[in-house]
Amino acid sequence: MTRKLLVVLMALLLVTGLVNAFPRKVMIEEFTNTYCGPCNTAAPGFSAFLEANVDNIAVCVIHAWWPGSGDPWYAFNTGDNTTRINYYGVNGVPHCRVDGIIDTYPGSTAGMEAAMNTRLAIESPVEINMLAIRDGNNLNINIEVNSDDEAVSGNYKLRVAVCEITRDYNAPNGQDEWHYGMFDMPPTASGTTFSIDANSTETFDFTVPWVSTGFPAYDADNLIVSAWIQNDASQEVIQSEMTGIAVPYDFEVSQDRPTYLVDPSGSVEFEFDLFNRGLNEDTYDVTVEADLPGSWSFEYTTPDGNENGNSSITVSSFAHYVSNITINTADVGGEDGMLTFTFTSPNAPTTEFVLEYYLMTAPQVLLLNNDPAGDYGSYYTSALDMVGEGNILNYGEWATAMHLFPSDVFGDATVDAVIWYNGDAGAISDDVALAMQEYLQLGGNLFISGSSMPYRLRTFELMNLIGAAYQTEYPYADLANGLDDDPVTDGLEFALGEGTGADNLGTPTTMLLREGGALCLQYDNISIRRAGIRSSDEYYKGMI
Numbered sequence: 111m112t113r114k115l116l117v118v119l120m121a122l123l124l125v126t127g128l129v130n131a132f133p134r135k136v137m138i139e140e141f142t143n144t145y146c147g148p149c150n151t152a153a154p155g156f157s158a159f160l161e162a163n164v165d166n167i168a169v170c171v172i173h174a175w176w177p178g179s180g181d182p183w184y185a186f187n188t189g190d191n192t193t194r195i196n197y198y199g200v201n202g203v204p205h206c207r208v209d210g211i212i213d214t215y216p217g218s219t220a221g222m223e224a225a226m227n228t229r230l231a232i233e234s235p236v237e238i239n240m241l242a243i244r245d246g247n248n249l250n251i252n253i254e255v256n257s258d259d260e261a262v263s264g265n266y267k268l269r270v271a272v273c274e275i276t277r278d279y280n281a282p283n284g285q286d287e288w289h290y291g292m293f294d295m296p297p298t299a300s301g302t303t304f305s306i307d308a309n310s311t312e313t314f315d316f317t318v319p320w321v322s323t324g325f326p327a328y329d330a331d332n333l334i335v336s337a338w339i340q341n342d343a344s345q346e347v348i349q350s351e352m353t354g355i356a357v358p359y360d361f362e363v364s365q366d367r368p369t370y371l372v373d374p375s376g377s378v379e380f381e382f383d384l385f386n387r388g389l390n391e392d393t394y395d396v397t398v399e400a401d402l403p404g405s406w407s408f409e410y411t412t413p414d415g416n417e418n419g420n421s422s423i424t425v426s427s428f429a430h431y432v433s434n435i436t437i438n439t440a441d442v443g444g445e446d447g448m449l450t451f452t453f454t455s456p457n458a459p460t461t462e463f464v465l466e467y468y469l470m471t472a473p474q475v476l477l478l479n480n481d482p483a484g485d486y487g488s489y490y491t492s493a494l495d496m497v498g499e500g501n502i503l504n505y506g507e508w509a510t511a512m513h514l515f516p517s518d519v520f521g522d523a524t525v526d527a528v529i530w531y532n533g534d535a536g537a538i539s540d541d542v543a544l545a546m547q548e549y550l551q552l553g554g555n556l557f558i559s560g561s562s563m564p565y566r567l568r569t570f571e572l573m574n575l576i577g578a579a580y581q582t583e584y585p586y587a588d589l590a591n592g593l594d595d596d597p598v599t600d601g602l603e604f605a606l607g608e609g610t611g612a613d614n615l616g617t618p619t620t621m622l623l624r625e626g627g628a629l630c631l632q633y634d635n636i637s638i639r640r641a642g643i644r645s646s647d648e649y650y651k652g653m654i
Contacts, residue, residue, distance in 0.1 A: 131258035134234040136226045137338045137350035140171045140216050140290075141195060141205040144281035145178020152204040152217025153285050159222040160289060166230060168336040168352035169290040170194075170271040174203050178282060182325050183291045190271075190292065193299035198345065210345040235260055236306065238351035242335040243389065249318040249328075249355065251296070253337055257306045265343045267301030271336045272318055274326060290334070293326050294318050304339055330355040359457035360388040361425075365465050369514050371523040374443050374471045380435040382410075382451060382465055386425040388458070393424040395454045402447035405440035437469055444473030444506030468513040472523035473506035478530040480542065480560075482511040486531055510542055517544040520552060532560030538567065547572040550652050558654040564619050567654075576652040577627020578643035584620040587633035590641045598644060598653065599630045626650065 140156060142149045160169060172194045173183035184191050198207055206216040208225040215221055239254040251270060272294040280286045296316040306312045321328045338350035362385050370378045386392055397420050400408060409416045411434045412423050425431045435449065446469065453463040475494060479487050487507065494505045508515060517540075528549060532538070547570065550556050556576075558567075564580040567573050573580070587606055592599030606618060621640045623629060630653065631642025644653035 132234045132237040132349070134230065134232065134348075135350045135352065136167050136229045137209050137336070137340075137347040138167050138169045138222075138226075139194070139198075139207045139210070140169075141174060141198075141200050141203050141207075142171060143174045143176060143178060143184070143203050143283075144181045144279070144285070144288075145283055146174075146203050147283050149204045150281075150283045150285040152215065153287070155217040155219045156204075156206075156222070157287070157289060159216075159219045162219075163223065163226060166226060168338060168350035169334070170273055170292050170336050171288075171290040172292055174200070177203075180282070182279070183288075183293075186325060187293060187295075190295040190299035194292075194295075197299075207345075209347040209350075210340055211347075234349040235262055236339060236349050238337055238339070238349055240335065240337055240351050240353045242333075242353055242355050244320060244330050244355055244357045247320045247322075249320055249333075249335075251316040251318065251335055251337075253314040253316075253351075255304075255306055255312045255314075255339070255349075257308055257310050259308055261306060261308045261310075262339075262348070263305040264341065266304040266339055266341055266348075268304040268314060268337065268339050269295065269299070269301040270316055271295050273334050273336060275332050275334055277326075277332075291326075293321070293328075301340070301342075330357060356387075356389055358389050359392055359455060361386050361392065361394065361453070361455060361458060361461065361463075363451075363453045363463040363465060365467070367516065368466055369468045369516060369519075371470050371472055371476075371508075371519045371525075372439060373523050374445075375439060375441045376471070376522070377436055377438045378469055380437070380449075380467045382433050382435070384423060384425055384431045384433070384453065386427055386429055389427055390457075391424065391426050392455055392457055393422050395456075396421045396423055397452040397454075399450040399452075400447075402437070402449070403440060403442075403445045405442075406438060406445075406447055408435065408437045408449060410435040435467065437467070439469070439471045442504070443471050444504040446470040446506060446508075470506050470508060472525050474503045474526045475505040476525045476528045477505055477507040478515065478528055478542070478546075479507055479509045480511070480530065480532040480538065486559075490529055490531065510539070515539075515542045515545060517541045517548065519545050520549050520554075525549070525554065527555040527557070530556065530558045530563075532563050532566070538563075543567060543570045543572055547575065550575050550650055553649065554651070556652040558652070561619050563654060564621050572652075573654070574624060575626070575647075575650050576643060576645050576654055577624045577647070578654055579622040579624050581620045581622045581640070584618050584633060584639055587618045587639065587641075589634050590618075590631050591633075591635050593630055593632070596628075596630050599642065602631075621654070 172191050173181045174195055175184050204216050206214050208214055209229045212225045214225045237256050241252045243250045271292050273290045273292050277288045279288055296318050333355050334352050336352045338347045340347045364383045366381045372378050409418045412421050423431055449467045451465045477490055530546060546556060568580040590604040592602035594600055621643055626645060626647045627643045628646035629640055630644045633639035633641050645651055
């Protein structure tokens with residue numbers, strides 16, 4: 111989650127008789143309890159409201175000591191939770207206060223939005239700018255309040271709450287996801303006396319101890335700080351703000367895509383995005399491991415020029431540096447290689463990002479290895495090695511368990527045939543199935559092997575293109591026989607449970623013929639026991 115350093119110029123509510131000058135954020139205070147059944151019922155609607163309106167609100171969720179006394183949020187901070195409940199005189203949960211003065215049911219998304227919109231329509235006499243920084247064992251909060259042409263004085267308080275964005279917790283009431291639970295209200299829930307002259311700025315600083323263990327064990331990526339200015343005479347909130355937690359040094363690295371299939375002698379462009387999300391400029395160490403064929407080359411851009419080895423990249427606070435990576439291949443199909451980039455910073459020693467980029471040159475025959483155990487690949491590679499003696503053909507093996515196989519993989523590559531095989535435990539991803547479907551539609555030659563494949567592909571259009579459908583497992587079979595005069599299988603016979611076969615005697619699968627399909631393999635020479643089906647269509651060339 112990208113943390114916001116400074117959230118400005120979205121402010122809050124109404125003060126009668128003051129000149130309203132700033133847009134507002136609306137303060138949402140919900141009251142709940144982990145033993146409250148109706149609170150669980152209200153949770154989906156409240157969560158939907160929060161997600162849809164996070165840019166317009168600040169949030170603080172207060173936990174009560176009833177109807178059950180074991181609520182962990184209440185137990186962690188009994189004083190501040192009790193103070194806020196007594197402040198409003200809340201005597202039932204779930205309950206919600208919008209800007210302190212509108213009572214509403216939190217489970218009604220429409221009702222919550224109506225109350226919020228009522229308040230958004232009213233400008234505020236002040237704006238709140240806020241910065242929350244983790245510094246070692248403390249969370250430091252700096253708040254700046256600016257006024258316009260009118261002063262604000264009277265019975266006003268500035269209140270601050272440190273809240274958790276989300277937590278998975280299986281509560282006694284059946285609710286398992288909780289949002290914006292309050293952990294601390296510095297200095298206390300009673301707040302800090304507030305007033306401001308016209309056209310002025312007031313600043314406030316608070317320090318909260320950082321909780322590293324037990325409940326709640328703070329996570330900077332999962333905390334927010336809400337601040338609001340409230341008239342204690344009327345309970346009306348006139349402005350609020352909410353921000354995430356910043357740290358002096360922090361970063362993240364992302365990539366556009368991790369894999370590619372390209373024709374021989376082709377070049378491929380990858381990229382990485384190095385984002386400094388800390389408060390200070392930082393320099394990052396980039397370590398590169400190149401596992402590429404000797405005839406390939408690569409380089410990547412840095413602010414100081416192109417590099418083909420280790421480097422250092424300096425990025426300003428809250429800025430991005432996007433590097434373009436170019437890999438040049440040779441005129442040989444079926445070669446593959448990988449670049450591994452590791453990113454570290456001496457100033458953030460616990461953070462490390464490792465990105466891998468995998469590339470293969472398009473072979474004549476692509477072995478798509480969907481078998482994580484690697485039990486069956488040698489059957490195909492040994493056969494292709496014999497066929498390929500004398501450089502008749504080349505092949506490449508892509509292990510989908512190790513390298514993502516994207517659905518658009520054939521956009522820049524030409525492959526004569528694909529053999530897609532699956533082990534007993536190999537899962538079928540949507541991307542791989544869609545890529546094979548596109549390959550078949552582009553006129554490719556596809557052979558699918560694996561006793562579980564008809565079942566796992568039963569919901570994909572790919573099966574219809576071949577003219578096949580899953581029927582059932584057929585546990586009693588000894589042989590798979592080709593059909594006389596079939597252009598592919600005539601004369602073939604396989605023993606399922608002996609010799610060098612796959613030894614899958616217990617799990618053969620039978621299929622149904624669909625329009626566009628032709629039977630090409632059968633169990634024990636019995637035609638209704640369909641072991642293999644191929645496309646009979648002139649265009650689609652697939653077999654399973």
